[in-house]
Amino acid sequence: MAEEVILLDFWPSPFGMRAKIALREKGVDFDLREEDLSNKSPLLLQTNPVHKKIPVLIHNGKPVCESLVIVQYIDETWGPESPLLPSDPHERARARFWADFMDKKISLGRVVRAPTEEAREAAKEENIQCLKMLEGELGDKAYFGGERFGYVDVSLIPIHSRFYALETLANFNIWEECPKLAAWAKRCMQRESVAKSLPDPHKVYDYMLARTKKLQVQ
Secondary structure (H helix, E strand, O other), X not given: OOOOXXXXXXXXXXXXXXXXXXXXXXXXXXXXEEOOOOOOOHHHHHHOOOOOXXXXXXXXXXXXXXXXXXXXXXXXHOOOOOOOOOOOHHHHHHHHHHHHHHHHHOOOHHHXXXXXXXXXXXXXXXXXXXXXXXXHHHOOOOEOOEOOOOXXXXXXXXXXXXXXXXXXXXXXXXHHHOHHHHHHHHHHHOOHHHHHHOOOHHHHHHHHHHHHHHHHHO
């Protein structure tokens, strides 16, 4: 009996991109279903009744929610010969720490949504400091886990899709601030799993511009 793998997603979401990258890294065929977040589907509300958010992975009828949990589930379920998380318990804990750090500390949307120039500059500085910490963790390695593309890379690379919009809308050039992360992102983008999962940066810019204008009107 063939496996049924469904991913409920919204195309600009970096969180959904994590799940798509992980599935493609493992060679898993999946049914990608785009959600309208202004009119959420009954399936989304049924499978994520707590948060009512994407992404949701549905594997043979059983839902898994929250992007980092989904990536870990994918890693444990498919492709043991190409793990995303390290086998060493300490290294595995370290990878989870940095992925959690990203979600708690990096908020690029705050840079665009800042109501004043002072608030924007403060948001820029906060994000730059966090990205520099991640750059320090990366060091001179090809990927965060060394020579192998893995869990931390999957967790962070989706924000690359927003960098053009941030530079254009908020004069926020992350690559100038973090050159090692820039080189790392270029390596990641050469992977088919990443290139197929991240949307066109110009399309993301259009989306973020429209959203910013809408928020200014409200």
